[in-house]
Amino acid sequence: MSDGEAFAYCRSVRGRRQFMLVNVVKGAKQLAFDHDKLAAALTRATQRHYDAANLPFRRFDLPSDGREISFQIDNTRWSCDLVSYTCLTQNASSKVHEENPYGSPRIENDPKEKSASPDGKWLAYINRHNLFLRSKDGSQDMPLTWDGSESNYYGLSTLSWSPDSRYLAGYRFRPGYERKIHFVESSPIDQLHPRRRTMTYPKPGDLLTVSHPVLFEIGSRREIQLDNDLFRNPYELSPIEWWEDSRAFTFKYNQRGHQLYRLLEVVAATGEVRLLIDECSKTFIDYQPLNMDQECTGKIFQYNVADGKEIIWASERDGHEHLYLFDGRTGELKNQITRGNWVVRTVYFVDPVRRQIWFGASGMNASEDPYFIHGYRIDFDGTGLTALTPEAANHHIEFSPDGLYYVDLCSRIDLPPSLVLYRTSDNSKLMQVESTDISELVAAGWTPPLSFHAKGRDGETDIWGVIHLPINFDQAKRYPVVERIYAGPHGSFVPKSFSASAEPLAQLGFVVVQIDGMGTNNRSRAFHDVAWKNLKDGGLPDRILWHKAASANYPWYDISNLGIFGASAGGQNAVSALLFHSEFYKVGVANCGCYDNRMDKIWWNEQWMGWPVGIEYSQSSAVDNAHRLQGKLLLIVGELDENVDPSSTFQLADRLIDAGKFFDMLVVPNANHGVPGNYCKLKLVDFFVRNILWQTPPNWNAASIEPLSRCWMRGRDGQQLISSIESRK
Missing domain, CATH: 2.140.10.30 (Dipeptidylpeptidase IV, N-terminal domain)
Structure with a gap:
């Protein structure tokens, strides 16, 4: 709560999620609200059934008086009175200019939308691409600029008044190239025939929209010119922030290529641009x-x-x-x-x-x-x-x-x-x-994962991972190994905290491992830099050494027919394992991967592969190296993937066919990124059972088998799927 005297958290009790409220002064806790009444109130308000044991939010805001809570369901903000237990949608935000995460800042040309000065005397607005100033009483209405156009426009949502209302700053934009990608929605739920979809999606090397800060003195109505010597090639300029005394404002300059990052200050009275902090990287x-x-x-x-x-x-x-x-x-x-x-x-x-x-x-x-x-x-x-x-x-x-x-x-x-x-x-x-208390979990046969580390490629750095063991694990047996991989440089991905979730593959007799190799985040700079212009690496040399060390340490750890699977960046990693380390990785499943970083979104790929686009993009490309495939590969992609252009998967398939390579492929209609659902999970399991265990899965088309939904595999539904597979092994 905002007064700092209480906090809320969520706990799980025998499958029932409960929101608790703790009074830190009294040292007491209680249910934050009546879950049954809130579920009933939401059901009445939305005409959709909600279960008190699984309310549709994870976080909520609670004012200090504790009389109501607010939370978000999908894209709607709700408030619920905790006395009457009535729920209402909250008014939409007054900020109507949402940022397009992939496109240029929107042209804001509605004179009805205004930015008010802190002293309440002035309203700034955009009309015909130019910036205007109107007095609050309407007696004065005048342009601050004359040079605005579709190719040189001012952004209302970027405007920032100095606290003393003497100055107005903002950004002017020169649009770049707006690349579009297109999808065919083959099976719309509301019509028979396919539908074409289009979205803005800049890719590495594209001409970007350029932003430039502008500054106006309100008293004289003049623009104070700013020199751009310190920010000539921006990938992005951060929102403007004024010092409280109005002496200057600051913004951060992220240079294209992400090797130079600066904190800059603009002196209000003179427009002088000063360098405060400079970050450089090779x-x-x-x-x-x-x-x-x-x-x-x-x-x-x-x-x-x-x-x-x-x-x-x-x-x-x-x-x-x-x-x-x-x-x-x-x-x-x-x-x-x-x-x-x-x-x-x-x-x-x-x-x-x-x-x-x-x-x-x-x-x-x-x-x-x-x-x-x-x-x-x-x-x-x-x-x-x-x-x-x-x-x-x-x-x-x-x-x-x-x-x-x-x-x-x-x-x-x-x-x-x-x-x-x-x-x-x-x-x-x-x-x-x-x-x-996990006593019942342990009694049911749950085994905690093993933490294991081994030396990486340099012979000095420890590489850490976890090993997920099957239920009723028997050290006297040999277990085939499958690696779940995700090596995106933006994080590290081996779990470090407790989870009672079971790996589905582990329940079928596989050992499933996760490893953070070099090139991932949260270690030293040198550890991270391995990813630079080298996304094909994926830490795979370190992972191979880790597997060999685990095999030497654990007699039950069988890497003779090693499998690997991943999604998104992990899909790229899984394919790279088969292409560049075919002597070690034999079977792979890749879901919605980016197989050529020139095809993927600009912000993620230029961050790690650099700009301008160089030969390294081709060297890391699975498409350009498709002829290297030796192992068995299953590609999965959703036809409506808005995160990674699905054409990347089709281009890899095309190149594999040209190279005479055999592979399996599943294209899922109406599916977006990640292609979640029981059907795809079962295809993954089926592929590994056939190609690692060398067993024939059951005939899933038999009438006696319940049809699989496209929903997430959770809770009892997931356990039923595992039981179904086990009963047919």
Whole structure:
């Protein structure tokens, strides 16, 4: 809650999800609301049935009075009164100019849409592509610009007033090339004949829309010219942010190619553009925001102290992600705050009065898995480093808005979760909020995954992974191995926290493994750089050594007919394994992969493969290397994939046919990215049973077998599918 005196969380009790509310002052917990009444209220409001045991949201907002909650279902925001238990949709956001994630900023040309000055005296708006200013009383209405056009337009949603209302800043845009990709929806649910779909989808090397900041002095109605010497080739400029005293505004410049990233300041009175902080890399800068999501992390963090007098900044300039303190007026580095052969993973809370930072980091404890996140506190000057979480486990920490309390969700793949409430000032334990009992799970035959590590290609770096074992595992038997791969450089993907979920393939007698090889994120800069212009690598040389070490360590670990599967970037990785390491990987399933990075979305591929587009794109292309295929391959793709252009899969298939290579392929009508559903999961299982176990699966078309749905395989539905396969082995 916003007052910091309570927090909510979700727990699972015998398959029933419960939302709990904890009063941190009283140290008491209770149900956050009546789940049965809320489910009934939602059912009445939506005319759709909702189950109290599985409400359709994961997070909600609860005001301090506790009288109502708000949450989102699909794309609709709802509020529910907790006294009358009535639910209503909330008013849509007043911001109507949504960003197109793949296209140019939209032309905003509606004079009815306005941006009001903080003092309430002025309204800025766009008309005929130009920027206009109107007094609030309507007595004055005048243009600020005359040069606007479809090829040189101003963005209303980018406008930012100085706090004192003396200046107005924003962005002007010069459109680039708007590439379109097309789909054929072969089987629309609302008509007989196919439908054509089109979407904007820039690809590597395309001409981008260029943005340029503009600045106006309201009193004189004049534009203050800004020199672009420090930001000549932008991939992206961040939203404008003013200092509270209106002396200047800042924005971040991400240069195309992602090897230069700058924090720039524009002095309001003169238009002088000043360089505050400069980040350079010979490979790439991971420009996504720093966060503790291991699968989609980033490296950028900025915290302004005392209205920019100082700036806390994250950087990998010494080879690891660390925090630095800069003078916000001069841009000079005052001191490095954190240092060592470990990485900062997130910043939880900054106390500018005590000049202390609470942050999460991994790799500091040499005896542990280097991906485990622990909590720490440190002073701005780099002294006073204090460990907050002694348990050798992965810690997910969240602070109260006022920083007085924090909760720690602690677990490992073999250690069930524990949720504890702490006081920040002295790190004292206030409440054991939850402890998890897994006795029934163990009694049912569940076996925790094994954590295993081995040396990588350099003979020095530890490569970490997990091994998922079948139920009723018998060490005296030999088990064929299948690797689930996803090696996207934007994260690391081996699970570190507890999960009771079972790997379907493991229940059929396979050992299923996950490995984070070089080129993935959350380790050192050098570890990450292996991916640079080299996505075909996928950490596969490290994975092969890991498999060999596991086979030497565990007699039951059989890699004689190794399988591999993955989706999206993992689909590319699975195909690369068969093409470039055919002596080791024999059977693969690739779902919705990008098999030539020139065919995929610009933002992800130029980040890792670089710009301009070079020979490395072809060298990493599965399409250009299709003739190398030796093993057995199943390709799966959805015909309406809006994430990875499905033509990439068809181009790979075309090249395989040209090379005389035999393979299997499943095109799923109406399916988007990932092609989820029981049918596709069963095709994957069927393929591995045939080609690794050398067994003939049952006739799934027999009338006695229940038809498979396209829904996600979860809970009892998933278990029924596993049982069905097992009974027919």
